[in-house]
Amino acid sequence: MTERLVVIGGDAAGMSAASQARRRRGPDDLRIVAFEKGAHASYSACGIPYLVGGEVADPEELVSRRPEVFRDEFDIDLRLHSEVVEIDLDRRAVAVRDTDTGAGGGGGGAPRWEPFDRLVVATGAVPNRPDVPGVETEGVYGVQTLDDGTALLDAVAEKPERAVVVGGGYIGLEMAEALVRRGIRVSLVDLAGQPMSTLDPDMGALVADALRDLGVELHLGERLEGFEESGGRVSAVRTENRTLPADLVVLGLGTRPNSALAEAAGIPVGETSGIRTDRRMRTAAEGVWAAGDCVETFHLVSRRPVAIALGTHANKQGRVAGINIGGGYAAFPGVIGTAISKVCEYEVARTGLSTTEALRAGFEPVGVVVESTTRAGYYPGALPMKTKMIADRATGRLLGAQIVGREGSAKRIDTLAIAVWHEMTVEEMTGLDLSYAPPFSPVWDPVLITARKTAQRLEELRGRD
Structure with a gap:
């Protein structure tokens, strides 16, 4: 049958x-x-910001x-x-x-x-929609499906002058960049004190600087109060501190x-x-x-x-x-929260737990940030990057990692994700046999440098115990 x-x-x-x-x-x-x-x-929702920004035709x-x-x-x-x-x-x-x-x-x-x-x-x-007046006003867009993306693309074709992005997560930041690429003046509003709240504050501050360099006007730590309309369309975004004119609004408050x-x-x-x-x-x-x-x-x-x-x-x-x-056997083991994004010339990535998440999970996290370069410093095109590792003080286990840097930085997160997945300690990571050639990495890859510095920091802390 x-x-x-x-x-x-x-x-x-x-x-x-x-x-x-x-x-x-x-x-x-x-x-x-x-x-x-x-x-x-069967479409790529992750590609919607690049459709709106014009990279995808x-x-x-x-x-x-x-x-x-x-x-x-x-x-x-x-x-x-x-x-x-x-x-x-x-x-x-x-x-x-x-x-x-x-x-x-x-x-x-x-x-x-x-x-x-x-x-x-x-x-x-489903996109999170704020429970504030005017959220259903025409010109306020969520970005979840390809239908949402094409609707926003049509709105951008009308040549709006000013846009407000509400929310500073991955979608919010990618949409802010996409709108700037279209020549639109962009403001970003977020209740958090920094964009990309899945990062630690010191790393999120780098993302905020990248957005400002892009020309995005940031209004952080401000509560959204509502949307104003004129002629049946959104005309402004109202926060607890100000009113921002807007020809269109993009909601990037997560899902x-x-x-x-x-x-x-x-x-x-x-x-x-x-x-x-x-x-x-x-x-x-x-x-x-x-x-x-x-x-x-x-x-x-x-x-x-x-x-x-x-x-x-x-x-x-x-x-x-x-x-x-179909009659076979397969299992999904779980996740560790690996994610990657781009803000203008900056690449942003994270895996595992942030410091706050590690504290909530009962660990005693120790974080170390190392500044390095994507290539050997003397090789043309070497660009700055910062790598942060978060380790458990008791065991030395790598709990999470974050990267913010220029082109060639962020895919190193995959190496760190494997280390987190297999519960490696930062001391074990110092011996990893990673590839080296001046066009791709310093002789000590940023992953190895940060692992070594984190291991040293743990030794110092244990010496005080």
Whole structure:
């Protein structure tokens, strides 16, 4: 008897799950139907700032696979403009409506019911929207989906003079740069005292300097109070200290798991509001998997649940779910919070825990910052970079690391991520056999220098005990 797999969500996690399940089970054994409420599927949301900034010329360049590829080559029935509005676990069906017409084919405009034997919930994340007056005003944009990106691109084409970005996380900073590239005057508002609050303050200060060099006007430590409008469009952003004129506003306040649909169906969610799964991405509901930005995962250093919205995790989790649905075995081990971004000429990266996060997790962190260069100092094009390592005072274990520097700096975070993943001590890291040639690194790579300096600092502290 042919089983029916329904996938809710047509981006990274959902389509990875569908594709992996198809590779292991043919269409005579498993029919796969995927519902995506937007106009695009299987695209790179991380590329949206570069679309808005002009580095990417066309939205279609961000699409990994077009719908007809899934239909013709994978025999996956991908249906766009189709929003799942309810999951009925007893009925083993989902209610679907057409996002263009609002109808579902169920009679009287009611949603239609689509049966499933197995279900993957891959509903992604939703942007955090501040609960302030005027947030629904036209001209206030969130940036989560490719549809959001194309809407913002259309707004930028109208040649606005002034923009305000609310929020100083990765998306906020990338969008600020994108708008500056378009010749728009940009102000950034954030309640935090520094941008990129996932970094330690000393490293975040470097990012703030980079933004100011770019021409972004920073208003840090200011509470947002609302949005003003004129003629039906946003005209200003009001904080506790000032009113900033704005022709458009971009919200970069982060995201939260889009788990409401699952929770309403009785599928348990965790303390982060993400859907709870086991390592095989199975939920507590029989025959129901979840993957991607909508789920709660496990931080391997803090040993606590986290919800981190990244395409890398979504693809891996979707793959794990699909393999298991297809009859194989796969598990998702957890995360350590590795991330990387760019602000103008500066590269920013982090992995593991920040100092604040390490304290909350019960460690006694010791942080050391080392300034170095991306290449041998005498080699043309050597650029400055700063590396910070955070180690546990008791054991010397590397808990986290951060990098801020010019071109050629940030991908060193991958070496540090491997060290964090394998619970290496900074003393062990001093002996790592890293590559060396003057065009790529000083003879002592910044990773090795910082490990050595951190190990020395730990020895000094132990000498005082």
